[in-house]
Amino acid sequence: MTYKGYTRLQLIRGATSSPWTTNFRHLLPFPKKWMKRFTVRDPVIKSVKPKDRIKYWNVVPGDQIRLLGDSSNRLHEVLSINKISNRVFVKGAVVSSGVQQKLVSNKNYHYSRCQLFLGNYELPKPGSTEPRLTPVFAKRLGTTSPFWNPFLRRFEWQRFATSTYPRLPDSVGEKLPIAWPQPARANIPDPSSYDALHDVVAKVTYQLPKIDPRPGARLPDVSEDAFLASVVNPHLRDSLDESAPVEPFLHKELSNPHSKAKKLRRFKEYKLHTKELLKQILVQEMKRSDNPKEARTIAMFRWRAQLKAEREEKKKMRWKHKAEVANLERKAARKVRKEQQQRRLLTELSLKEAPNQFIPKDV
Known part of the structure; x- marks a missing residue:
């Protein structure tokens, strides 16, 4: 309170x-x-x-x-x-x-x-x-x-x-x-074998890519997929040009997806998408009906319904986790295989002749 x-x-x-x-x-x-x-x-x-x-x-x-x-x-x-x-x-x-x-x-x-x-x-x-x-x-x-x-x-x-x-x-x-009391300084212990020394931390290990500094010079040709594949697979690094400026490929991973500029851009793209969708539905309804007022009413109803369906679909996609979806698909495939195996066993079932067996006349 x-x-x-x-x-x-x-x-x-x-x-x-x-x-x-x-x-x-x-x-x-x-x-x-x-x-x-x-x-x-x-x-x-x-x-x-x-x-x-x-x-x-x-x-x-x-x-x-x-x-x-x-x-x-x-x-x-x-x-x-x-x-x-x-x-x-x-x-x-x-x-x-x-x-x-x-x-x-x-x-x-x-x-x-x-x-x-x-x-x-x-x-x-x-x-x-x-x-x-x-x-x-x-x-x-x-x-x-x-x-x-x-x-x-x-x-x-x-x-x-x-x-x-x-x-x-x-x-x-x-x-x-x-005099005012001074706060006690923190006692920093000496580094042990588990701590990194200051010289090791301050050492510069980054090397600039070897590119032509002249203006208008062509940069080395390298694709983002090849660079990411070389990170995962060490045997592919020999075929990759080490002088290529691969640092720009990291801007997607290092940039903040929730920044104000990106939120504004996504909002503008969504507004443009809704306007284009309304225009398409309105053109379709104008072709079907001769009454413009009725066509506009039906178009607005369809437009709102489609936007609601898209929001619901996005919400469901957020609920789904990739690992959980893969687990559910694996369980579903296992269930299908189990049912097929049981049906095959029942189809190929054969009983040996033995006493006290009764075979219906209809069969």
Whole structure:
């Protein structure tokens, strides 16, 4: 079901692992009945009001964050985000249940609890001048004006931290840029004995045919049937001229039969065929009848009936498969041979003289 450009399937698949903003469909409202669960297997759908949803997300998959209220300052990697419920899914969250601790892959937190990790900086200890590595987080974020990138088809903007925790001594009034997470490059394994090397694939093996380049020169004489026969039968290749330009014969096999130009050509040929057929039937009916109106009516009836019969015949031809037709013909011929054999056996049947045999008098 679609509701103002939004579907229930998109609502169920609200969590995304893409860091880019390509549209604002998550800001659209949807009916409340989509969130109702009819069975236990139905997914649990959570949502916030459309006015409370975030338009431009600055916490995206691949970022490292910490959670407000977490005294351990443990870093979490963002796995995915749900723009419908403003929730951030983290990777490898640990949840303590009593004495045991278990790993939960779908643990999520609200967007407002997330602080971006800026890096480790050397800051002096409280009450001491000795520096130590301290993790620094973005306390307040700022962004540039978003703009649409028509080449990448997405919205882009730059994000920066206007306030940090703990505060950096040399960054008062400065904007610390925060880089977007870069996608991991695919690890391409080394080629094995089953893979083709790049040099083998890039090697040019095509050879141009040896023809006379002068304008108006005669091309070598070769037929399409001879070329196709040489492809199937290797012993015929000796009689074929190798310098003949046989590549044009492949245009029928390599060209798309469903292209727009070929469809238009077939349509024009069909229209021309229908006009010629109507003209022939009309001439025949004019010769048979003296009433032109009646002859035209009969001609139109015959014309429509013949066109319908042609369409039905084409439809039946499409239904038939060549292998299936050959199989049916083989079965029919076998059935005929079997009937002929049975008739021959009955005709040549002869009974030996034995007791308890009765021959009718009529015979």
